[in-house]
Amino acid sequence: MAYTTIKKPSDYFNTKLWSGNSTTSTGITGVGFQPDLVWIKNRTDVNNHALFDVIRSATNYIESDTTDAEATNSEFLQSFDSDGFTLGNAGRVNISGATYVGWNWLASNTTASNTDGSITSTVSANTTSGFSIVSYTGTGANATIGHGLGVAPSMIITKYRDGANNWGVYHKDISAGKYLELNTTIAEASNTAVWNNTDPTSSVFSVGTNNRANSAGAMIAYCFAEVKGFSKFGSYVGNANADGPFIYTGFKPAFVIFKNTSTIQNWNMYDNKRDPYNVMDKRLYPSLSNAEATDVSYYMDFLSNGFKIRTTSGSFNGSGNTIIYMAFAEEPLVGDNPATAR
Numbered sequence: 001m002a003y004t005t006i007k008k009p010s011d012y013f014n015t016k017l018w019s020g021n022s023t024t025s026t027g028i029t030g031v032g033f034q035p036d037l038v039w040i041k042n043r044t045d046v047n048n049h050a051l052f053d054v055i056r057s058a059t060n061y062i063e064s065d066t067t068d069a070e071a072t073n074s075e076f077l078q079s080f081d082s083d084g085f086t087l088g089n090a091g092r093v094n095i096s097g098a099t100y101v102g103w104n105w106l107a108s109n110t111t112a113s114n115t116d117g118s119i120t121s122t123v124s125a126n127t128t129s130g131f132s133i134v135s136y137t138g139t140g141a142n143a144t145i146g147h148g149l150g151v152a153p154s155m156i157i158t159k160y161r162d163g164a165n166n167w168g169v170y171h172k173d174i175s176a177g178k179y180l181e182l183n184t185t186i187a188e189a190s191n192t193a194v195w196n197n198t199d200p201t202s203s204v205f206s207v208g209t210n211n212r213a214n215s216a217g218a219m220i221a222y223c224f225a226e227v228k229g230f231s232k233f234g235s236y237v238g239n240a241n242a243d244g245p246f247i248y249t250g251f252k253p254a255f256v257i258f259k260n261t262s263t264i265q266n267w268n269m270y271d272n273k274r275d276p277y278n279v280m281d282k283r284l285y286p287s288l289s290n291a292e293a294t295d296v297s298y299y300m301d302f303l304s305n306g307f308k309i310r311t312t313s314g315s316f317n318g319s320g321n322t323i324i325y326m327a328f329a330e331e332p333l334v335g336d337n338p339a340t341a342r
Contacts, residue, residue, distance in 0.1 A: 006230040009329035012106045012129035013230075015255060015273040016084065022096040024075065024089045031084040036107035036124050036133060037222065038077060038085055039064070041284055043274070043292040044098040047091065052077045054124050055111055055135045056220060058085070062159050064182050064286045070161040070218070101274055101284070103255060107133050116146030116203040123148040130225030138214040142196050144204040145221065152200045153223040154233035155326055157182055160211060161218040168212030170195050170205070171324045173235040174261055179212060180324075183287055188261040229332030233325070235261075236309075240319035244300075244309030251329035253302045257286060262321035265314055272302060272330050279310060302330075 006012060014031050036054040041047070049064040056062075058077045062070050075088030085102070087094040094100070107124035114123045119139065125132035125148030132148045138160070147153060156170040159182075167182035174180065176195040178188045194213050198206035205223065207214035213221075226233050232249040238260070239245060255271040267286040274282045274292070278301040283293045298316065301308040307327070309317045316323070 006129065006227060006329070007332065009230050009251070009254065009331065012126065012131070013254065013328045014104050015271045016102045016104060017273050018094075018100050018102075020091075020093075020095040020098045020100060022089050022094065025078060026087045026089070026094055027081065027084065028087060028102065029081070029084040031104050033104075033106045034080055034082050034109050035085060035104035036080065036109060037105040037131075038080070039103045040077070040093050041101050042092060042095075042098055043101055043284070045091065045291055046289050047291075048289045049286065050076055050092055052080075052085075053133050053220070053222075054080060054107065054109070055122055055133050056161070062161065062220070064167065065289050066183055067164040067166055069163050101271070103271070105129075105131050107131055112148070114146035114148050116148075117144035119143045119145055121146050125149055128227075129230060130227040132223045134221040134223055136219050136221070138207070138216055138219045140209055140211075140214060140216040142206075142208055143214065144206050146204050147200070147221070147223045149202070149223060149225045151202050151225045153205060154226045155224045156200065156205055157222045158207075158213045159220050160215040161220055163215065163217065165211045165215055168194055168210075170200070171235075172199070172233060173322070173324050175199075176206070180259060180261065181212070182267065185264045185266050185287060187263050187265075224326065230329050232327045235322050235324045238309075238314075238317040238319055238321045238323060240312050240314075240317055242310060242312055244311060244317045246303075246306060246308045247325065248306040249327050249329070250305060250332070252304050252331045253307050253327045254330035256300075256302075256307055256325055256327045258316070258323050258325035260315050260318055260321050260323050263314060263318055265318070268298075268315060270300060270302075275302075278302065304331075
């Protein structure tokens with residue numbers, strides 16, 4: 001399956017900001033679609049991240065910055081709605097005096113059984129935007145899992161739901177014999193038992209005996225394939241210079257997550273709503289519960305065709321270090337609605 005350029009990226013990914021009001025059943029609208037994955041962070045306070053998806057149901061959440069098992073809270077996310085979602089009144093998502101960010105992805109708004117792998121999975125897949133949510137029951141033995149995308153994913157993020165385990169991250173630029181952890185600062189580590197030393201195919205991804213991707217119990221995976229004009233998954237090499245690398249994506253970014261894979265460093269995440277102008281200096285970390293940080297010694301620019309590193313920080317730009325990234329578009333570089341400079 002060959003994906004075509006997406007002309008309006010906000011039909012498939014969008015960032016939403018809001019201020020808390022401590023009121024239950026608060027509707028957040030303006031997302032532009034009914035999201036299937038919602039990732040929320042309190043910007044003001046030290047609070048864990050919370051991820052919700054259509055397969056696990058709205059009231060169940062997992063945390064990108066902890067090893068914790070899936071938990072349920074009806075005062076976090078209450079429903080996925082046609083133009084957004086409804087919140088309860090918990091401090092994690094909606095307390096007066098705090099500001100919040102929610103990153104939203106569209107899958108299929110439905111779920112289906114997938115028998116492509118040796119383990120049957122439940123999948124919500126969007127073959128236009130290259131994103132799928134995959135639930136499966138791990139066995140602890142080598143296996144394959146159907147992902148529903150029709151092309152090989154470039155990045156896969158997994159979490160054991162039934163107990164306390166580290167997250168697992170596959171990225172095409174670190175190979176299937178290695179892994180990262182979304183909730184920690186580790187450099188890329190070698191372990192052929194995580195992804196069974198096998199790159200994903202157009203129909204399945206492989207898991208080994210390691211609990212990051214295949215604990216005996218309920219697992220969830222978020223799978224991303226690259227789509228021209230919408231998403232990009234790649235890497236760059238740092239130069240430790242304030243005039244850092246330019247990374248070409250082919251679109252104006254809306255959201256970027258990146259991680260130095262060579263050394264112990266935090267993951268970093270930036271978006272065009274919290275930081276609408278260059279230079280961008282508002283940081284959040286998938287691996288930390290920290291409030292949003294504003295620090296001019298850690299910044300970057302979003303450009304019409306990629307992003308530019310403007311710091312000597314090791315987490316962004318360590319000399320000779322490899323930094324992997326995932327990026328989603330605000331506007332494509334060419335087409336009916338071409339990108340303009342910020």
